[in-house]
Amino acid sequence: MKAVNSIPxxxxxxxxxxxxxxxxxxxxxxxxxxxxxxxxxxxxxxxEIFSLLLARYNTNPAIVVKGxxxxxxxxxxxVVASRAPGFGSFTCCARNHVMVDSNGVEKAIPCEWHTRGGxx
Numbered sequence: 001m002k003a004v005n006s007i008p009x010x011x012x013x014x015x016x017x018x019x020x021x022x023x024x025x026x027x028x029x030x031x032x033x034x035x036x037x038x039x040x041x042x043x044x045x046x047x048e049i050f051s052l053l054l055a056r057y058n059t060n061p062a063i064v065v066k067g068x069x070x071x072x073x074x075x076x077x078x079v080v081a082s083r084a085p086g087f088g089s090f091t092c093c094a095r096n097h098v099m100v101d102s103n104g105v106e107k108a109i110p111c112e113w114h115t116r117g118g119x120x
Contacts, residue, residue: 004044007044007047007048007051008047008051011048011051011052011055012051012055012056012057012058014052015060016060016063017048017049017052017060017061017062017063018062018063018064018065019036019039019045019049019062019063019064019065019075020065020067021034021035021036021039021064021065021066021067022035022065022066022067023035023036023066023067035066036064036066040079040083041083041088041089042088042089042090043085043086043087043088043089043090044085044088044090045088046083046084046085046088047085049062049075049080049083050080050084050085052080053077053080053081061074061075061076061077062074062075062080063075090111092109092110092111093111095109097109097110097111
């Protein structure tokens with residue numbers, strides 16, 4: 001959890017922000033495709049990009065690399081601002097707050113959204 005909580009600090013101190021978002025099949029979820037749209041929909045990815053937008057010393061926009069024949073491009077602050085982190089998707093909620101451990105035992109996991117009082 002400390003690593004997750006430190007994401008904004010890492011982004012703030014970074015000189016460049018690259019999002020590598022090729023269109024690929026999800027490894028664990030059959031029939032699920034991951035791409036720029038799914039990246040922009042994930043709550044923690046939104047935290048990263050918002051951190052960049054709000055970083056005190058930020059002078060560089062995020063650079064998005066979609067893969068394939070697409071050229072890298074800079075993501076617009078307007079695109080970022082329209083995607084608040086708290087309204088993104090979180091893995092805990094998608095998995096009904098249950099994870100299977102390495103022994104195959106289901107364990108309850110806390111909600112990333114609710115444990116923060118709805119503020120991400």
